[in-house]
Amino acid sequence: xxxxxxxxxxxxxxxxxxxxxxxxxxxxxxxxxxxxxxxxxxxxxxxxxxxxxxxxxxxxxxxxxxxxxxxxxxxxxxxxxxxxxxxxxxxxxxxxxxxxxxxxxxxxxxxxxxxxxxxxxxxxxxxxxxxxxxxxxxxxxxxxxxxxxxxxxxxxxxxxxxxxxxxxxxxxxxxxxxxxxxxxxxxxxxxxxxxxxxxxxxxxxxxxxxxxxxxxxxxxxxxxxxxxxxxxxxxxxxxxxxxxxxxxxxxxxxxxxxxxxxxxxxxxxxxxxxxxxxxxxxxxxxxxxxxxxxxxxxxxxxxxxxxxxxxxxxxxxxxxxxxxxxxxxxxxxxxxxxxxxxxxxxxxxxxxxxxxxxxxxxxxxxxxxxxxxxxxxxxxxxxxxxxxxxxxxxxxxxxxxxxxxxxxxxxxxxxxxxxxxxxxxxxxxxxxxxxxxxxxxxxxxxxxxxxxxxxxxxxxxxxxxxxxxxx
Numbered sequence: 378x379x380x381x382x383x384x385x386x387x388x389x390x391x392x393x394x395x396x397x398x399x400x401x402x403x404x405x406x407x408x409x410x411x412x413x414x415x416x417x418x419x420x421x422x423x424x425x426x427x428x429x430x431x432x433x434x435x436x437x438x439x440x441x442x443x444x445x446x447x448x449x450x451x452x453x454x455x456x457x458x459x460x461x462x463x464x465x466x467x468x469x470x471x472x473x474x475x476x477x478x479x480x481x482x483x484x485x486x487x488x489x490x491x492x493x494x495x496x497x498x499x500x501x502x503x504x505x506x507x508x509x510x511x512x513x514x515x516x517x518x519x520x521x522x523x524x525x526x527x528x529x530x531x532x533x534x535x536x537x538x539x540x541x542x543x544x545x546x547x548x549x550x551x552x553x554x555x556x557x558x559x560x561x562x563x564x565x566x567x568x569x570x571x572x573x574x575x576x577x578x579x580x581x582x583x584x585x586x587x588x589x590x591x592x593x594x595x596x597x598x599x600x601x602x603x604x605x606x607x608x609x610x611x612x613x614x615x616x617x618x619x620x621x622x623x624x625x626x627x628x629x630x631x632x633x634x635x636x637x638x639x640x641x642x643x644x645x646x647x648x649x650x651x652x653x654x655x656x657x658x659x660x661x662x663x664x665x666x667x668x669x670x671x672x673x674x675x676x677x678x679x680x681x682x683x684x685x686x687x688x689x690x691x692x693x694x695x696x697x698x699x700x701x702x703x704x705x706x707x708x709x710x711x712x713x714x715x716x717x718x719x720x721x722x723x724x725x726x727x728x729x730x731x732x733x734x735x736x737x738x739x740x741x742x743x744x745x746x747x748x749x750x751x752x753x754x755x756x757x758x759x760x761x762x763x764x765x766x767x768x769x770x771x772x773x774x775x776x777x778x779x780x781x782x783x784x785x786x787x788x789x790x791x792x793x794x795x796x797x798x799x800x801x802x803x804x805x806x807x808x809x810x811x812x813x814x815x816x817x818x819x820x821x822x823x824x825x826x827x828x829x830x831x832x833x834x835x836x837x838x839x840x841x842x843x844x845x846x847x848x
Contacts, residue, residue, distance in 0.1 A: 465755055472638035478700040481590040482597050489519045490593055491570030495562035496580035497527040503580040504536040511544050513589045522548045523566050528556030560681040564668045567660055575660055579651040582706040592654045592702035603659035603694025604686055606645045607652030607702045608632050618710035623815035630796040633700055640698035642748025650682040652704035663688035672728050673835040680725025687729045693742035723830025730756050763827040789816045
């Protein structure tokens, strides 16, 4: 195994291990990417010019809507929501500036740690995941590696056995007799683990050498810390598929900006399955409730990461984010895999926001509770406004299609400029323009996800882990 081909990012902090093969010449990939990004930007500039030409029509449209009492109330509501979103963004920017990641502590202070890797139909990638964990800069005598095959139908178990041959006693592997779901695989790992800290890593993720050290260090310096979220980047963004490139820019904003702000409030809402750490005592306090969680009378088989985070928050612990703890994970390369992943996330978000509503306005923890409460309000507003937004969009499309297209694209140009600048400052300017492409895709191709997830929140199923549609 050769891990010397790591590359540094612009900030000089994240080292991306190379554990996958390229499937298209770099020149071809780069040309295709440049064309897509350039086309997106040109489209947005054209929309801005169109909006300028149609500004009188748009003003007349708005005035015409406001003349009715319902129109006046609707636009007043939009104004209030717009002001709230602007204020919330400004507050997040302030929190982001305040945020500082905890530096990795020395070996003598590091706690014993159990890393759990659940796998289902992962194939060779699970071997790469386990190898990257074994190469971590973490004391061997304080690290326990557990891999659990959740009844895979492919050769995942064979690759775990090969990893075991290489790593010997450093790795323990287990096989579920049948597929029970990721939550049950993790539950078995929690029962088998003996570390003071549990770390969960998805079987399609690769960690940097210093990731584990950085991830668990907050538990050493903050006794109230119950969970820590890692910093997730996209592993398969160098292949020919365009979606991973868009998602990588989106992930940077979601983690390095949003979760940094949430961490300043000690209230990160979700520790991602790809890389998360939990204090063992916090896990065991919620473990019975977590494994037996139901929604509308049915066992919960999705959203195990958000559920664990929510329950740990409910028990008064702080939940933090470590920007310096990187994991690189595979994401869907096709639209079908992408929307299924988002539906799963959306359903989990609905369920856990309902669960959060039951405790967030109680005296659930010491000190200020403003952080989780303002984050919860923002989440609920997103859910509540998803249906009116879709109805307004459809009405706008049928009544004034040209105005809709121009104003929507102009809004994308304005709002997406922040993630573009944010990514460009931290990483590469040339890659940052994928934020525009992603916003166009999300606005026109994924706008239906939240309303659909709300309407189907009780449905079960992972959706994206079968062999025929793995990603």
